[in-house]
Amino acid sequence: MSVKWVPLLLVIQLSCYFSSGRCGKVLVWPTEYSHWINIKTILDELIQRGHEVTVLTSAASVLINPNMASAIKFEVYPTSFNKEEIEISFMSWINEWTRKSKESPWKHFPEIQKIFWEYSDYLERLCKDVVYNKKLMMKLQESRFDVILADAVGPCGKPTTLSETMGKAEIWLIRTYWDFDFPRPFLPHFDFVGGLHCKPARPLPKEMEEFVQSSGKHGIVVFTLGSMVRNITEEKARMIASALAQIPQKVLWRFDGKKPDTLGSNTRLYKWLPQNDLLGHPKTKAFITHGGTNGIYEAIYHGIPLVGIPLFADQPDNIAHMKTKGAAVSLNIDTMTSTDLLNALKTVINDPFYKENAMRLSAIHHDQPVKPLDRAVFWIEFIMRHKGAKHLRPASHDLTWYQYYSLDVIGFLLACVAIVTFVIIKCCLFSYKKLFKRGKKKKRE
């Protein structure tokens, strides 16, 4: 089973009157956690350019806060879920998945499949709360949006199939780029906008800046395991803290658990870190990360080598990419020792190979004719301006499965061959019989 988080956004065009080429109405169907953090960058830019952005979110959303100070409008729909219930479900899926994905996925197929079924049920319930809410649907229809920006990791549709919903996407915005990804064929309605959320570092809070500056020539190490994982076991925390205590760098660790007793004086714990600002700080030497796409792209943007401790979903795959590109060392959270972490940190900090590769990826990332965020916004605006992007739509969407695999053509050709063979055999048999009869007659004569 290929356990791969789909890192996609799909843009679906709605039929709607669109008066000026500059300003449109955007409906957003987001998902939770890092996906929301990523898509919000696009929404803020759309707002900046004068578009009206409405986010459809449930009353039980974990990270999407309708009361945030923003020009984004929120259309909050009631749901039978409550926030705690959703949060507990996500945490249990992640803990389970993290445990299972370290070992062979084949071995744990039923357990991982169960997680997917539960996630699928959660999505379906949320989706039903929208599409069966007549009042809400009426209101949305009357709003005459120009485009829907939907996160494909949480698909939902007006009663339909997944394949039909996917086929309606005018443009797919992919959360990677060729600095991170390996070259492979793609269709022209795909654009790779990985790193769209990255920006130059802003100044750090005063206390943090002082701590960072106190590192001197050794610099600092930044350590987080993402927006979803806040805790690790006490034992693991002790092991990690003792490794961190042995390096000459200062360490900023995002950690929400009990302070490990092995914590060195060079390490500080924070409940939250300004990750991008830290990765862009000139003193930063390495980044210890779970390998989420957002963090990896901030590291690429700022040219920081990685120590990867992948947990679940696309994270093992992401770290494998960065390892192949020569910008990361990978560790297994279940089997790694204090020495492993220490050696990994020493390697990426002291061996110039890793820094050079990180800087090469950074150079590639920065050398694009149009920035990823501008390309993402360009395509959303293009869909609004032209009421779709039909010229990029592959004909395969309009084929049946037997047409797609050319089975109709192959079938026809095989039928032709069969008919010709049949006719030839019949002719041969007929001629043979004729000759045979004539031969008999002659003999009789």
Added chain:
Amino acid sequence: MSVKWVPLLLVIQLSCYFSSGRCGKVLVWPTEYSHWINIKTILDELIQRGHEVTVLTSAASVLINPNMASAIKFEVYPTSFNKEEIEISFMSWINEWTRKSKESPWKHFPEIQKIFWEYSDYLERLCKDVVYNKKLMMKLQESRFDVILADAVGPCGKPTTLSETMGKAEIWLIRTYWDFDFPRPFLPHFDFVGGLHCKPARPLPKEMEEFVQSSGKHGIVVFTLGSMVRNITEEKARMIASALAQIPQKVLWRFDGKKPDTLGSNTRLYKWLPQNDLLGHPKTKAFITHGGTNGIYEAIYHGIPLVGIPLFADQPDNIAHMKTKGAAVSLNIDTMTSTDLLNALKTVINDPFYKENAMRLSAIHHDQPVKPLDRAVFWIEFIMRHKGAKHLRPASHDLTWYQYYSLDVIGFLLACVAIVTFVIIKCCLFSYKKLFKRGKKKKRE
């Protein structure tokens, strides 16, 4: 046989010291006629941006004039060809190909194959004149170019194979875009820069502008058959002229032959036309074209519907594209009558369907985040800045043919299956024999 002109440019990176990110040394390996007209747009832009551009051309070149007023440097190499010889060869290939490609390509396979062999011999002789010219090769090597811009329709290499030369391309610049082309998968080291030569129309010469203005509300029709075809038979010219005489529009016809006696007072003949300036003129209603890529893109840029009279190479395919997009009517030069041409012109001028589609393609063409010419130049500069684009290189280039088709993997798996099957059969036979012997023994007892 798929008769398709390869509309590609390939950018090959040379290992060479490159001091600043802004200014490089570009070596160009061009081909003749429309391909030269197209690539020259890129060279002019490279010169504008301060790069040093050297064009490698033979002393017998037809259209590439080393004495032109330009900052482009020309490295002219001696050749055993003379200009007249090359021109006559090209004209004879084109006439032959035009005659043959109208009928079934299968019927004329040997004749069309002969044209390709002759063209291939011509290329090989030219290429040998370069690579075996030791003095020239030494001079080129000492020049330490940063990049080679080569037209893939005339491949040449330092003794090598075609496949090896092609595999060295860092970037492929394709002469189409998705306004004209159908969506299909492509690799990330391909960029579609079709229409890079298009620009807003400049004012027409005074006499021509007066003639155009005299068309009043009916407007004008522009008619050319490209840079390679200057003559058609007298009979064809009479037939065409009599059709043109019957439309209310004024016609500007690029024609170098004897004036047809059926020529109407609404039609003027010119040895050369400012094609882009005419297609961009507000009075232009239709374009009669052979379907070369350059002309088609000027029509798309300015939103002008086409009457296509394709002759050879990619022209039938190009016109088929424009017909499918609803912006062209196609005619067969061998079988068309005066009435056919008249009806085709009336259709594309009077049926709003064709103008609307031409305008839609034009809107798509103009709505790109970066203009095609800027993208072409961006990639050439990128190759110089980064000494290549290795991150876009597909792994397939480094695979053998049996690896490419996974035959090694399939072979290994089949071998595993064969061994397992063999072992199972042997075990079964062995057990059966044992049982059989025991059975016999028991019977004997």
